Amino acid sequence: MITRRKFIQQAGVLTSATLLSTAFLKKSNSYKLGLQLYTIRDAMAADLKGTLQRVASFGYQDLEIYGFSGSKYYGLDPKVFKQILDDNNLTTSSGHYDLFKFMMPGNSDDDMMRYIDQCIEGAHILKQAYITWPWLDPDSRTLEKFKLVADKLNRIGERVGKANLRVAYHNHDFEFIDYDGKIGYDIILNETDPDLVKIQMDLFWFSHSSKLTPHDYFMKFPGRFVMWHLKDMSKVDRNLHEVMGEGTIDFKAILRDADLAGVKYMFVEQGNNYHPDAMQNVAQSAQYVKSQLLK
Secondary structure, rough: OOOHHHHHHHHHHHHHHHHHHHHHHHHHOOOOOOOEEHHHHHHHHHHHHHHEEEEOOOOOOEEEEEEEEOOOOOOOHHHHHHHHHHOOOOEEEEEEOHHHHHHHOOOOOOHHHHHHHHHHHHHHHHOOOEEEOOOHHHHOOHHHHHHHHHHHHHHHHHHEEEEEEEEEEEEOOOHHOOOEEEEEHHHHHOOOOOEEEEEEEEEEHHHHOOOHHHHHHHHHHHOOOOEEEEEEEEEOOOOOOOOOOOOOHHHHHHOOOOOOOOOOOOOOOOOOOOOOOOHHHHHHHHHHHHHHHHO
16 A cells, blocks of 8 residues: 555656656757758758758748858858848758868968957858867877867967857767777867857767767766758668668667756758758658657
8 A cells, every 4th residue: 555655755756757757858849950051961952942841831040151262251251151041931040151162271260260250240140059179180089189179279269259159069070089098089079168169969970989878978967969961870780870860879768868968959950861852851850850759
């Protein structure tokens, strides 16, 4: 027989669980369906306006851009590109900017800061929240270079912070190469100021190369992982990307840590293995994410 005290305790646990579940669902419903435009780079090059119209028709609401060059986006003045987004009820919360080139010889810190100011100007016009460092060239993937990346991220973070923006770092596989027990990913996380530098976790590359789980990092660095790339892994070849929901990554389990991670934006991405083509694949991924992850 259940005593009155035990009944009250059990009821309290159930009520707390229900409240937590409801709070999580309310937060999940607040996420916009995002897409990293690199996924559909060929379509963007062929017909930018028509492609963005189709993207919106699939249900995407928020975009992560790439291809900022000469103060232009896809060859367009930022105000012109912003108007195209507005015409399709699309926003862009983040951009992949070519910050990595300032790790290469011939690019000074003054050059970097001038470029950062251009990025800030463009990001303000587009109303973005994050300027994201997306990649490292092969010569910049040593432990000493990762320390230099962390230093540059701190300085960039301070600069963009004064402009009410934030900088984030996006991972691939090379951040998890083991150098006698040390990896670049940990250097970036440990040696950057959490108030200035955030992390964009690519869940494909993390699952592909890390010895730990996303949860392990969310526990150790709560609130740092403000953006996720939703990119599935092929069941046939783990080096290939896959349509969301048709691969091996358990996104539902990872999503349970959304609050712990601090995620604010999620972008679908698929960089290869299109079948039959990228546009159809992003349409399929949109349906899965909307119905299974953000429902």
